[in-house]
Amino acid sequence: MSLLNVSSLTPASLILNGIPGLEEVNLCIFFPLFTMYSIALTGNFGLIYLIYSEEVLHRPMYIFLALLSFTDVLMCTSTIPNTLFISWFNFKKIDFKACLAQMFFVHTFTGMESGVLVLMVLDLYIAMCYPLRYATILTNVVIAKAGMLTFLRGVALVIPFIFLTKRFPYCKGNVIPHTYCDHISVAKISCGNVQINAIYGLMVVLLIGDFDIPCITVSYTMILWAAVSLSSADARQKAFSTCTAHICAIVITYVPAFFTFFTHRFGWHTIPSHIHIIMANLYLLMPPTMNPIVYGVKTKQIQKRVIRFFFKGRENSSHKF
Template sequence: MQRINGTSLTPVSFILNGVPGLEDKHIWISLPFCSMYIVAMAGNCGLLYLIHYEETLHRPMYFFLAMLSFTDVVMCTSTVPNTLGIFWFNLKEIDFNACLTQMFFVHTFTGMESGVLMLMALDRYVAISYPLRYATILTNSIVANAGFITLMRGMILVIPTTFLTKRLPFCHGNVIHHTFCDHMSVAKISCGNVKINAVYGLMVALLIGNFDILCIIVSYTMIIRAVVKLSSADARQKAFGTCTAHICAIVFTYTPALFSIFVHRFGGHKVPPSLHIIVANLYLLIPPTMNPIVYGVKTKQIRDCVIRLFSRSKDTSFHGILIRNSLMKTK
């Protein structure tokens, strides 16, 4: 039975119902989710450690990559542990304020993800078009301010969604057919008028998405123009090579995001709810899982640093064994 706060129509908690229609398959669905989450956490935390540890990676490109890794860690951690709790232990209840907090983090950091990808596109444009002035244009303070502004943009635009949701009456029930507190999934179970929520949510998604995608398109248009002017074929290939990982990250991020956004508002009954919910979860898991892999494979500096780090660890271990053996012999 739904519990209500006093005489208001605000529930004490919501019930997250998981993936509707696939309740008997929750355990099987959890296996790839859990595997991807482990890979995402290991890969992104590893990148953050590597960028902090290696002084050769203390450059704007890798600072932006560190922002992306941090965003990915927060984005998937805000939902996946809760989702696995539903799948494994049937822990479906979530406090009303905790639900709003989860909603805030999910939408703030998905916006942050888009913003960081846009900043990385601008970084590639500066690096290719103005290689001699790269360090003077993108100073540490400019990089830090750009990251801070991107975070604040997401927070300022998402905060109204929490207040718009909090004002809604929930007299029809408190069961959310989702694995986490997505804005429109929560709003749709309200018995109030959710038109403002739908319009504002779509407006924010289009504002952030369109602005960032436009900046990315303009950046790559300028990059292509700059690369075409290079005299050497090797130089052109190298310049394009530095953008490969970023282009992959864009594809992994925007494809499921756009699908999720528009199906929620325009899909109606054409798309099964279970498919939409799985795609919404994959949107929060695929970019964090794939980004560190792609950047690790495609970025030579990161590969070299990883090899160097493991070589040092191996040398240290071997040196320790030699010391222990020498001490045993003296005894």
């Protein structure tokens, strides 16, 4: 009987209500988000193509960077088009199963983003601390396995979200005060006990944070110690420049993510809901937008290849005339 009740109270579709209180300025929200999303797609696809086409960039560091770009594209594409449709066309309806699928992808790829950052830091650690064994440690097989394990970790941690959310009866309506299907936002419109969902969500964040952040911290301690010990000033500068790019990517990823997560669960009543939802969109959009810029500015190899690529393109177009 309970199964019948749950199934009968599962809505066919949900309404994503957008940003509460800012309905009248939807167009003002659309253009910055659209601009950032366009930069994110252009920058990340450009970076992936550059790494793919330039043989000199077929190294573990750049392969991990391409994986980060691919993850960034999937992460922001899982939500931002939905947000843009709400802002521009007032298209708020989403199928319940599509909502669960969106929830799965957004949380999987945010978890994968953190994992890829760890892989990039470990790559830098091996390059700095074990330079002679670098090529033998980070083979193509090891890189492929590391990437697959990072993805599977995200999937394994997120799948329970779907089952925990799907089991609820939804008797409080079908309107979600958000721009996309976030796990806890969907759970809160049910009439079930969301305490298990909240506890499991906190456990996932702590599991990822307690593993990834100590890995990054310990690795950077060793990296900076190795960088300071380098005899060549040019080598030290190159090492610190690479570290700066990584640190910027880590700050851009973790600060908005943790702000969004903890305010959603512990500070919802003290922070205006529209601020929280804007931050929830920015934490999915800022890393994809900023990472290609940060790595493009801070990584000289990529700078040189970009300049060479554009000059080569100009030469080819001038030869046609």
